[in-house]
Amino acid sequence: MLSRLDLPTVLLFYNTSLLAGAFAIIHVRRNSWRPDGLMALAAAYLMLAAGAALAWNGEEAALPPAVWTHGSLLLGLVGYAVFFAGIRAMSGHRSVRWGRLMTPVLLCFLAGLITGFPLDNLSRAGAFHVAAVLSLAGSAHEMLRNHRLEALPSSRLLAALLALSGGVYALRLVFILNGTAGSAGFSLAFFVQMFCHFGVALMVATISKERAEVRLAQLADTDPLTGVGNRRWLGTRLPKQLRGHSAVLQLDLDRFKQINDRHGHAAGDAVLVAFANCLKAQLRESDLLARTGGEEFLVYTPNVTEAVARMIAERLRASVEQLRIVEDGTPLPVTTSIGVAWVADGSSPTPDCLARADAMLYEAKREGRNRVAFSTMPPQATDTAAS
Ligand SMILES: Nc1nc2c(ncn2[C@@H]2O[C@H](COP(=O)(O)OP(=O)(O)OP(=O)(O)O)[C@@H](O)[C@H]2O)c(=O)[nH]1
The missing domain is CATH 3.30.70.270 (Reverse transcriptase/Diguanylate cyclase domain)
Known part of the structure; x- marks a missing residue:
């Protein structure tokens, strides 16, 4: 069934999952006592949605190639960098080194402007997939590291979803590199990503709830003046x-x-x-x-x-x-x-x-x-x- 879906339909579903995920994360952030990283995560979802919409319009020949190819690649790269920053900040109050994170993104974008490689579909997809794999693998690692400090039931599940999402991108990268990426695989990959976007947003909300429960239990057991x-x-x-x-x-x-x-x-x-x-x-x-x-x-x-x-x-x-x-x-x-x-x-x-x-x-x-x-x-x- 998936193989019969055309690209615009798949992209529409994909974008819906990103927008719904962003909405859910923003809502969680408004009610969370520990909102670190949630705004970055929601912004990342929105950037990825904007990048996909740009690519979609470009494919429909609604925009000049130089605009949508460079634009969608930039949004994808920045989106995945911000996504990693969001998960890192959310996972354990650790600082995010924005300079270190954004330098390779900007270098890649500049290289694209100079060489024009984003105009080639496979090269652009390759760069996007590398960014996605690095970001998602790094995010899964951050969540697992956090699980050792703060053993919340949902943090492992979130790490597993991030790893699944990164794994699918990695597999697709292999197909892209050896020139065997087909449209059926493309639809299936986007379907899995859609599932992961919903899953990640759900786990972010659940982690926020679990943290609130842990905090309530701590407050109920602790003398506020002395901390014993x-x-x-x-x-x-x-x-x-x-x-x-x-x-x-x-x-x-x-x-x-x-x-x-x-x-x-x-x-x-x-x-x-x-x-x-x-x-x-x-x-x-x-x-x-x-x-x-x-x-x-x-x-x-x-x-x-x-x-x-x-x-x-x-x-x-x-x-x-x-x-x-x-x-x-x-x-x-x-x-x-x-x-x-x-x-x-x-x-x-x-x-x-x-x-x-x-x-x-x-x-x-x-x-x-x-x-x-x-x-x-x-x-x-x-x-x-x-x-
Ligand atoms: N500053 C402060 N005082 C408190 C707190 N909780 C209780 N108290 C005070 O602790 C005092 C206890 O006084 P008493 O029970 O008469 O005992 P005491 O003066 O220590 O005399 P002895 O126990 O017989 O040596 C009272 O004045 C309470 O108001 C608190 O959280 N902060």
Whole structure:
């Protein structure tokens, strides 16, 4: 069926796919919180559509050959360069070196003006196909590289579509170079490209949606002031039972209200940020740190002996005491009280451990603040410990 389609019909479908793709990408960009590269992508689609329309009108003898051949080649080359720039910017905030990207495009265009090679159909198609293959292969590579940093479900699919599109152009380039490119292959190639244009626009929209979902999940789990996890996040990360040789530490800044009252809420916020950063700097990758309330933080530290759990708590207390926070030229001395519940052998239900750490924190406050109160959880019955 495809072989019976004439060239104007194929080009009409091809252009429709580019225009619909550009429209979809512009719409996604308007609603995206991370629109990098999307305008370039839409512009590339429009340039490729304009280039194809120029070629179509030229084939119909509606324009002088010198105009449509050079014009369509320039639009095709710039379109594919901008397409690559768009995918690169979209894939991971990396900068686009426009000078480096556009220099070969302009050199090719100038060579065309000097030698007149675009007037020859096969030479022009060859140059266009080389640009398309390089751009699409580079774009697929960018998306795969991005997938390693940001594993979104649709980024691999987008890379596959880009690779398919580049592969079809590469195959056609081989036919062009050995002089066997026929009109049936031409129609089929444009049909696949049409499918890829729709697919790429759809994947761009889906990636934008997936990024928004990831961001929402991050916002829901993160304390906006300090950037550490919040109580909700902690709830999803803490096991139901704390295993033997693990500890929870409940930390609370001492007399924090006075800092707010004397120096203002902004100074209080600065203290909270410094406090969180100080704790973060002391902990291991495997530890959890969350802000569970106003000036309350919780640390979960697995795989620690009693001596190490005591040492960690004391080290946190001492490093907070040594913090040097200055607001408007005024030093703000801070200390923290810490309640620790350490699980010996077996395991303990997490709520019990949290309640014990809280009770220990209360004791540390009662005993004068700026200290650690430590407790070992009582051993559990074997069946509870095994569950
Ligand atoms: N700046 C700032 N203050 C907060 C925030 N959240 C809670 N607070 C304040 O934290 C203070 C907690 O005070 P209290 O619970 O009385 O405790 P405290 O003054 O630290 O006294 P002790 O815990 O007994 O040592 C209150 O003044 C809250 O308004 C916040 O996000 N920023």
